[in-house]
Amino acid sequence: MGVTEPHHLLFVCTANIARSPMADALARRYAEERGWRVEVQSAGTHAMTGEPAAPNSVKAVREVGGDLSEHRSQPVTDALVAWADRILVMEMRHAQDVRERFPASDEKVQLLGTFGGLVEISDPYGSWIFTYRRRRDEIRACVEACMDRLPPRPR
Numbered sequence: 001m002g003v004t005e006p007h008h009l010l011f012v013c014t015a016n017i018a019r020s021p022m023a024d025a026l027a028r029r030y031a032e033e034r035g036w037r038v039e040v041q042s043a044g045t046h047a048m049t050g051e052p053a054a055p056n057s058v059k060a061v062r063e064v065g066g067d068l069s070e071h072r073s074q075p076v077t078d079a080l081v082a083w084a085d086r087i088l089v090m091e092m093r094h095a096q097d098v099r100e101r102f103p104a105s106d107e108k109v110q111l112l113g114t115f116g117g118l119v120e121i122s123d124p125y126g127s128w129i130f131t132y133r134r135r136r137d138e139i140r141a142c143v144e145a146c147m148d149r150l151p152p153r154p155r
Helices: 019-034 055-062 078-083 092-101 112-116 129-148
Strands: 007-013 038-044 086-089 109-111
Touching (some): 086 129, 109 112
Parallel strands (some): 007 086, 086 109
């Protein structure tokens, strides 16, 4: 990959309807605000194809200016792993699953939470909105810290 190409970040959770879509939307917004060359996608280790984001994820992200209205879930694939420079997972089991199923991913996989002083980012699915807000804020802090460490890419 040439230095003029954007960074490719893949966010991964279980079903690709709560945490990874929030990370995706927050990363897009952060990159746009800064004029950074970053492309973002999200996927799930056990995702069905075409599911919308969880309603509370949509709401929590909308509260901070993000948009998940067009999100549709997708599973992790060989093509996504090949596309990604970094694969940022929410839990250790996601890292293990991705590494086992996609050996080429090994050096790309990182726990997103470690960028914000956490290890794992727990799943809010099925919880009240305040839990989604707490996860959103954790994810946002980790996404921003991760992106702040990306090497610059010329426009």
